[in-house]
Amino acid sequence: MYSPAIIAEAMVNGLLTGAVYALVALGLTLVYGVLHIINFAHGALLTCAMFAVWGLSEGLGVNVYFTIVPLAVVMFGVGYALQYWLIGPASRGEDSNTLLVTLGLSIAIENALLAVFHSDTRTLSGDAAFDVVELGPMLLSRPRLIGFGVSLLVALVLWLLLTRTDAGKAMRAVAKEPMGARLAGIDVRHIFALTFGIGCACLAVAAGLLLPTFYVTPRVGNAFVLVAFTIVVLGGMGSVPGALIGGLLIGMVESLGGLLFGESLGQGGIFVIFILVLLLRPQGLFGARA
Amino acid sequence: MSLLRVDAVTRRFGGVVAVDGASLNVPKGTITGLIGPNGAGKTTLFAIISGFVTPSAGRVVWKDADITSMKPHQRARQCISRTFQIVQPFAGLTVLENIAIGAYLRHADRSEAMRLAADVAKRVGLAAQGGQQASALTVAGRKRLELARALATEPELLLLDEVLAGLNPSEIRDIIPLIRAIRDDGVTILMIEHVMQAVTNLCEQVTVLAQGRVIASGAPRQICTDPAVVEAYLGRGAAARMQAHA
Amino acid sequence: MSPRGLMPMLILLAALALVPAFGSNTSINFLVSALIVALAAQGWNLLGGFCGQFSFGHAAFFGTGAYVDAVLQARYGVNAWAASAVAIAAGAGVGWLIGFLSFRAGLRGSYFALITLAFAEVLRISANAAPITGGATGLLLKLDARAANFQFASRGVFCLIALTCVALVLALSVWIARGRLGAQFAAVRENEDAARALGIDVLATKLRAISLSAAVTAAAGCLYTQYFLYLDANIAYGSWISVEALLAVIVGGISTPAGPIFGALALHALGEVTRLIARGVTGIDLVLFGLILIAAIAFAPTGLAGLASRLRRALG
Ligand SMILES: Nc1ncnc2c1ncn2[C@@H]1O[C@H](COP(=O)(O)OP(=O)(O)OP(=O)(O)O)[C@@H](O)[C@H]1O
Numbered sequence: 002m003y004s005p006a007i008i009a010e011a012m013v014n015g016l017l018t019g020a021v022y023a024l025v026a027l028g029l030t031l032v033y034g035v036l037h038i039i040n041f042a043h044g045a046l047l048t049c050a051m052f053a054v055w056g057l058s059e060g061l062g063v064n065v066y067f068t069i070v071p072l073a074v075v076m077f078g079v080g081y082a083l084q085y086w087l088i089g090p091a092s093r094g095e096d097s098n099t100l101l102v103t104l105g106l107s108i109a110i111e112n113a114l115l116a117v118f119h120s121d122t123r124t125l126s127g128d129a130a131f132d133v134v135e136l137g138p139m140l141l142s143r144p145r146l147i148g149f150g151v152s153l154l155v156a157l158v159l160w161l162l163l164t165r166t167d168a169g170k171a172m173r174a175v176a177k178e179p180m181g182a183r184l185a186g187i188d189v190r191h192i193f194a195l196t197f198g199i200g201c202a203c204l205a206v207a208a209g210l211l212l213p214t215f216y217v218t219p220r221v222g223n224a225f226v227l228v229a230f231t232i233v234v235l236g237g238m239g240s241v242p243g244a245l246i247g248g249l250l251i252g253m254v255e256s257l258g259g260l261l262f263g264e265s266l267g268q269g270g271i272f273v274i275f276i277l278v279l280l281l282r283p284q285g286l287f288g289a290r291a
Numbered sequence: 292m293s294l295l296r297v298d299a300v301t302r303r304f305g306g307v308v309a310v311d312g313a314s315l316n317v318p319k320g321t322i323t324g325l326i327g328p329n330g331a332g333k334t335t336l337f338a339i340i341s342g343f344v345t346p347s348a349g350r351v352v353w354k355d356a357d358i359t360s361m362k363p364h365q366r367a368r369q370c371i372s373r374t375f376q377i378v379q380p381f382a383g384l385t386v387l388e389n390i391a392i393g394a395y396l397r398h399a400d401r402s403e404a405m406r407l408a409a410d411v412a413k414r415v416g417l418a419a420q421g422g423q424q425a426s427a428l429t430v431a432g433r434k435r436l437e438l439a440r441a442l443a444t445e446p447e448l449l450l451l452d453e454v455l456a457g458l459n460p461s462e463i464r465d466i467i468p469l470i471r472a473i474r475d476d477g478v479t480i481l482m483i484e485h486v487m488q489a490v491t492n493l494c495e496q497v498t499v500l501a502q503g504r505v506i507a508s509g510a511p512r513q514i515c516t517d518p519a520v521v522e523a524y525l526g527r528g529a530a531a532r533m534q535a536h537a
Numbered sequence: 538m539s540p541r542g543l544m545p546m547l548i549l550l551a552a553l554a555l556v557p558a559f560g561s562n563t564s565i566n567f568l569v570s571a572l573i574v575a576l577a578a579q580g581w582n583l584l585g586g587f588c589g590q591f592s593f594g595h596a597a598f599f600g601t602g603a604y605v606d607a608v609l610q611a612r613y614g615v616n617a618w619a620a621s622a623v624a625i626a627a628g629a630g631v632g633w634l635i636g637f638l639s640f641r642a643g644l645r646g647s648y649f650a651l652i653t654l655a656f657a658e659v660l661r662i663s664a665n666a667a668p669i670t671g672g673a674t675g676l677l678l679k680l681d682a683r684a685a686n687f688q689f690a691s692r693g694v695f696c697l698i699a700l701t702c703v704a705l706v707l708a709l710s711v712w713i714a715r716g717r718l719g720a721q722f723a724a725v726r727e728n729e730d731a732a733r734a735l736g737i738d739v740l741a742t743k744l745r746a747i748s749l750s751a752a753v754t755a756a757a758g759c760l761y762t763q764y765f766l767y768l769d770a771n772i773a774y775g776s777w778i779s780v781e782a783l784l785a786v787i788v789g790g791i792s793t794p795a796g797p798i799f800g801a802l803a804l805h806a807l808g809e810v811t812r813l814i815a816r817g818v819t820g821i822d823l824v825l826f827g828l829i830l831i832a833a834i835a836f837a838p839t840g841l842a843g844l845a846s847r848l849r850r851a852l853g
């Protein structure tokens with residue numbers, strides 16, 4: 002059996018990872034909540050952001066954390082443009098079309114990255130992985146603690162943005178009643194693109210927080226996106242607090258599962274959770290049955 | 292003999308009581324009207340009869356058998372057929388294909404089903420549009436398509452939910468004889484209708500629903516002068532005011 | 538689809554039947570791979586095209602077909618033909634089970650797509666870990682080219698068998714499309730409430746569609762096993778087959794019986810050409826596939842079949 006200390010450390014580590022998962026899931030759930038579409042390319046876009054962080058940091062020697070803000074701006078622009086000119090027009094408002102278009106996008110992005118970078122695993126050089134903080138009996142990685150803090154901060158900012166700003170109000174109006182919002186003079190297409198852009202900006206932040214302790218390959222997004230989908234359905238599609246709680250929960254489950262059953266079965270466990278939630282409580286753990 | 296009996300059914304949606312202890316009798320071979328102000332619960336009552344909504348209390352009895360827990364498709368097979376107030380065409384299929392799906396219920400063979408579909412299309416006046424996509428039909432066309440599909444299942448009881456709404460007077464004049472002809476072929480009809488001219492014209496008996504309750508039932512002429520009905524439609528005290536004017 | 542509309546397809550299939558007689562080994566290899574995908578895509582079309590339930594996880598059925606076929610032979614010495622028959626039935630069973638769980642829970646649209654993907658991934662991870670499937674090293678079948686083993690010394694014979702399977706499923710699809718079952722599938726695809734009101738048992742109809750669809754895709758998995766005689770979890774349950782099956786249908790023309798065949802052949806040819814041109818650049822063909830998928834949705838929602846009929850109309 003494992004000692005309580007090891008289990009406790011696994012749980013804390015799970016929470017730390019979970020916060021970054023939550024950030025990835027926030028982007029996804031926001032897009033779902035407002036546009037009512039599932040962005041299948043979310044993972045591929047995360048991979049893009051991770052390569053960008055890697056390139057800036059390794060190629061140009063920029064400190065990882067300084068890449069976050071400029072990259073978030075760029076990713077916002079990319080997301081805005083994608084939704085405004087590609088995904089929106091190509092899917093003509095049909096749910097299944099959006100799914101297929103974003104699937105196509107993810108296949109194209111993932112394999113373009115594969116063509117350029119091959120399937121090698123890349124990490125940041127430097128000793129970030131060994132940069133630890135002693136906390137009582139536990140040794141915790143400093144970059145992951147930073148990741149935890151920044152993720153929670155971004156979630157808070159996002160929440161304020163949604164509830165306190167005009168753009169946020171417009172987004173919520175569009176989420177509830179796209180027709181009514183249009184009649185009230187809101188540019189729905191713009192709001193959709195804006196939301197998508199914000200979702201992508203979350204990915205840039207997540208990429209900057211992940212890379213110090215994680216690796217990047219052209220397929221790395223796949224692992225995250227399914228985790229993110231699981232979190233989103235667990236927390237209730239479209240719910241921001243749900244995504245946060247769901248993320249922390251899944252982070253812990255994965256970490257404990259990995260400890261008890263090994264890495265790859267831990268992944269399988271997440272899929273099983275995903276399936277069970279969809280079958281038993283498709284409205285999420287915290288939602289009311291519609 | 293009563294073909295369909297609704298026994299004190301109630302249905303709540305959250306706090307709203309859409310149908311509140313309503314009872315109803317539909318004798319075989321008649322046209323029965325179901326009227327009432329907007330939001331009275333008429334469509335919900337139809338949904339209960341056709342099995343799309345399960346009642347919170349009460350029973351639905353079809354030919355002396357309790358069918359309250361029967362699924363919609365089973366009721367359709369038992370010859371209860373409904374139309375939708377908000378039309379539900381198979382948008383991507385042609386008009387004939389739409390009707391054929393109804394016809395396939397009792398005819399496994401393609402040519403038979405298609406022949407029946409063509410007959411029904413002709414009968415409801417959709418023969419010319421048979422090859423068109425259902426999504427290309429006008430409002431009146433879609434209402435006819437609802438009727439045609441339901442008819443193609445060869446029902447014994449036809450539930451018509453405002454098939455005349457949105458039609459102009461001349462279109463209404465065209466459909467009234469059709470409905471009567473359907474009844475003359477032995478199909479019992481229960482129809483929700485706001486067009487009173489059609490109700491008085493067609494129905495042998497009328498049931499009035501207001502706020503989920505049955506407030507009156509009887510012959511159309513008798514219903515029109517019932518003070519409870521007048522109040523339900525025109526507001527409290529309306530009957531008294533009309534009396535005063537008369 | 539009218540018999541006349543099928544003429545181009547029949548001519549194409551007849552022409553393809555000549556490839557084994559005159560073609561090189563490379564061209565036969567190409568054709569067999571394309572036909573395996575075509576068969577998987579025909580399966581996808583029965584559920585996705587005819588019945589409107591888009592799956593992102595047909596690998597679950599392909600892999601089950603492939604693995605049951607391989608495991609029965611390699612571990613239990615079952616005859617290859619019998620193993621294939623059992624494998625197809627097992628594929629149908631897995632389809633029915635996934636369908637029963639998902640459809641009964643009321644999952645549709647994107648939710649259904651995602652849950653099928655998750656089922657396929659669970660199977661992939663399990664197959665990668667389980668001893669019976671050979672785990673990560675995979676499963677190698679003994680080469681013993683005899684007809685009784687469903688193995689042939691000549692690739693051409695196998696190619697003809699694949700072609701026959703595709704032709705049979707084409708016939709089945711046409712028959713379904715023209716009959717009551719096809720009408721019920723279409724009704725469920727277009728409007729579930731209306732279908733219910735007309736006496737269609739929506740759940741049972743969807744289960745029929747997914748079982749049939751899974752059986753056909755499992756058959757494609759069997760062909761894969763018998764032709765390549767090697768399997769691992771990433772081949773059998775990998776997302777590549779889910780994507781290619783779906784893509785072939787979207788590109789070829791959704792819900793038309795011949796669409797998946799056109800689509801699979803066109804995509805395979807295109808992939809081959811791209812790989813030739815951009816030699817050594819891995820994944821470039823898939824980049825193109827992704828872009829084609831987007832373009833198909835944006836500009837040709839009815840696929841090649843739709844484009845062809847539009848062209849025919851334009852030319853008079
Ligand atoms: N699925 C539902 N969920 C919640 N409330 C519902 C639902 N269906 C109906 N209601 C409510 O039940 C009441 C009765 O509605 P219903 O549609 O049966 O009325 P109706 O008599 O058909 O009205 P109309 O003449 O406008 O068609 C309304 O207040 C409506 O808002």
Ligand SMILES: [Mg+2]
Nearest residue numbers: 333334335376
């Ligand atoms: Mg109504």
